[in-house]
Amino acid sequence: MKLLSILVALCFAIPSMAARKDEWQALDRLRTGDSIEVVAGNGREKGEFVSSSTESLMIRTNAGEKRFERAGVVQVISRSSSRRLSNIVIGAGIGLAISGVTDGTLGVRLRNEGSNERALIWTLPVAAGAGVGAVLPAHKTIYKR
DSSP states (O other): OHHHHHHHHHHHHHHHHHTOOOOGGGGGGOOTTOEEEEEETTEEEEEEEEEEOSSEEEEEETTEEEEEEGGGEEEEEEOSSOOHHHHHHHHHHHHHHHHHHHIIIIIHHHHHTTOOOHHHHHHHHHHHHHHHHHHSOOSEEEEEO
């Protein structure tokens, strides 16, 4: 149980550490037309990336082009590709590995004692892993102040 707690904590800690982007130059990787979300001091705006310079960022929204000064931008999120499905598959795979180890160790002991909890041993970790994968951030943080 302690190992499972550590694995769950790592699943949440690693993406948040990897998402830490302090450098404005990371916006150079965006292509014109990429779907992004800009979080600024005065709210959030979703739109398509137009351009960026050392001092500002420009996006195209339904209302037209909007420019954000670098000092006012808190976070830029790439919405062009969701990673939710891959997070779910990875989580389910980790749960499957945990199920295999549990069935090979604890499951053998339980079956020896006359208890057959095999369905529970295989479904709970897979479902829990997929659930953890589903709640992880699905969009990539490009810049965060």
